[in-house]
Amino acid sequence: MITVEFDCDFRKVAELCQRHIGPRKYYLHNKIGGDDWEVIPHFQFFGSSREFCTQAKIKDPKMATFLKLKLR
Numbered sequence: 001m002i003t004v005e006f007d008c009d010f011r012k013v014a015e016l017c018q019r020h021i022g023p024r025k026y027y028l029h030n031k032i033g034g035d036d037w038e039v040i041p042h043f044q045f046f047g048s049s050r051e052f053c054t055q056a057k058i059k060d061p062k063m064a065t066f067l068k069l070k071l072r
Contacts (some may be wrong), residue, residue: 001057002056002058002061002064003050003054003056003057004055004056004058004067004068005042005053005054006042006054006067006068006070006071007053007054008054010032010039010040010041010054012071013016013039013056013067014033016070016071017034017039017056017058017067018034019062020070021034021063022035022037023038033057035059036058036063037054037056037057037058037063038056038057039054039056039057039058040054040055041054042054042055047067
């Protein structure tokens with residue numbers, strides 16, 4: 001699986017994964033996923049500030065690139 005980071009809400013990334021990769025199998029408080037994908041909310045720390053982002057683990061590298069371009 002490939003890990004890709006996005007600068008948007010993790011529910012939006014999960015919705016696109018559902019639409020383009022495959023159906024959702026689980027929805028937990030800290031991740032949403034299916035057979036070929038998983039979306040996790042993530043924080044990056046830069047010194048004293050933090051920035052919210054989303055990490056997505058996607059099985060197919062072509063779909064990871066497609067979603068990265070779609071959410072640009």
